[in-house]
Amino acid sequence: MNDKNLFATAQKNITEAKKILILLPPEPSEDQAIAALSLHLTLEANQKQSQIGCPTQIEINPKIQGSDKISDTVGSRNLIISFDYKEDYLDKVDYDVRDDGKFYLVVKPKTDAPVPDISCAKFSYSGAEADLVIAFGINSLEELGKIYSEEKNFLDEARIMSVNISPRPSSFTDLQLHLFLPSYSELISGLIESSGLTPTQEAANNLIFGLFEASQGLTSSKMTAETFSSISFLMRSGGRLPNQQLHVPQFSQPPFFESPLVQSNPNDDSAEIPSDWKKPKIFRVNENPMPR
Numbered sequence: 122m123n124d125k126n127l128f129a130t131a132q133k134n135i136t137e138a139k140k141i142l143i144l145l146p147p148e149p150s151e152d153q154a155i156a157a158l159s160l161h162l163t164l165e166a167n168q169k170q171s172q173i174g175c176p177t178q179i180e181i182n183p184k185i186q187g188s189d190k191i192s193d194t195v196g197s198r199n200l201i202i203s204f205d206y207k208e209d210y211l212d213k214v215d216y217d218v219r220d221d222g223k224f225y226l227v228v229k230p231k232t233d234a235p236v237p238d239i240s241c242a243k244f245s246y247s248g249a250e251a252d253l254v255i256a257f258g259i260n261s262l263e264e265l266g267k268i269y270s271e272e273k274n275f276l277d278e279a280r281i282m283s284v285n286i287s288p289r290p291s292s293f294t295d296l297q298l299h300l301f302l303p304s305y306s307e308l309i310s311g312l313i314e315s316s317g318l319t320p321t322q323e324a325a326n327n328l329i330f331g332l333f334e335a336s337q338g339l340t341s342s343k344m345t346a347e348t349f350s351s352i353s354f355l356m357r358s359g360g361r362l363p364n365q366q367l368h369v370p371q372f373s374q375p376p377f378f379e380s381p382l383v384q385s386n387p388n389d390d391s392a393e394i395p396s397d398w399k400k401p402k403i404f405r406v407n408e409n410p411m412p413r
Contacts, residue, residue, distance in 0.1 A: 124300060128315040131298045134253055134282055135316055138169070142195055142251035142279075145175040146259045147266050154181050154191070155331035156305035157257050159324040162187050163313055166321045172251070176266040184330060184363075186323040195249045195268055202226065204242040210234035254281040257305065262293050284308065303343040306331030310351035325360025333363050 164171035174195035283291040
């Protein structure tokens with residue numbers, strides 16, 4: 122399948138999906154993080170419900186906008202309450218919904234067991250939902266680590282599109298956008314453009330930054346004409362080159378009064394000034410009125 126067909130297939134799946142989940146591998150490269158985050162921002166701006174997750178904490182250049190949206194959990198349906206407690210201490214777990222409309226979860230310990238310590242209780246969510254999962258740079262779902270262990274049932278049945286800049290096929294899905302390209306930033310720029318999506322200015326700036334970083338400031342021998350085409354598309358979408366300042370046109374203010382014939386130099390004492398210029402000006406309506 123050629124590049125155009127791959128993009129067309131990816132576009133079709135993105136267009137049909139309402140909820141999209143984007144997943145990064147553990148300790149992703151900066152290029153992967155930039156590309157995935159920019160796709161997430163673009164999908165949100167184009168009326169898609171999008172979520173982005175990574176199983177590990179990542180450090181990303183502070184110039185990249187929106188990095189706080191990357192979460193290490195992707196579930197949103199099930200509330201999980203966890204705390205340190207041994208099963209041998211447990212008598213039973215019960216719940217109650219009272220007249221005040223509040224839900225009460227009751228953990229009852231055995232008679233001689235310690236009471237659960239609420240100071241170590243943690244709250245989180247599980248139960249991911251998505252029409253389409255887009256996985257970046259993985260060869261197996263197990264590589265997703267914590268996210269896969271928490272959402273195994275969902276991911277084993279989900280519709281997953283694998284995105285990679287290596288032509289090596291994935292074993293976990295037949296839906297693949299695998300192209301031999303210099304960077305994920307270039308791949309996602311092409312996907313956004315071919316899908317007819319409009320990237321936000323933040324996404325365009327992020328992707329341009331990623332393209333520059335991946336190509337060593339546009340000096341890499343791996344660059345192609347498509348790299349410049351991607352930059353052109355992103356700049357038309359509002360992105361700017363790294364360190365490029367917003368251009369504000371400057372207009373010079375001409376003198377309020379300026380004679381087109383006489384150019385005077387205030388520092389030139391030798392310039393001749395007509396004598397009548399120094400006299401008061403008297404304006405008369407009619408110096409020679411007609412006799413009545």
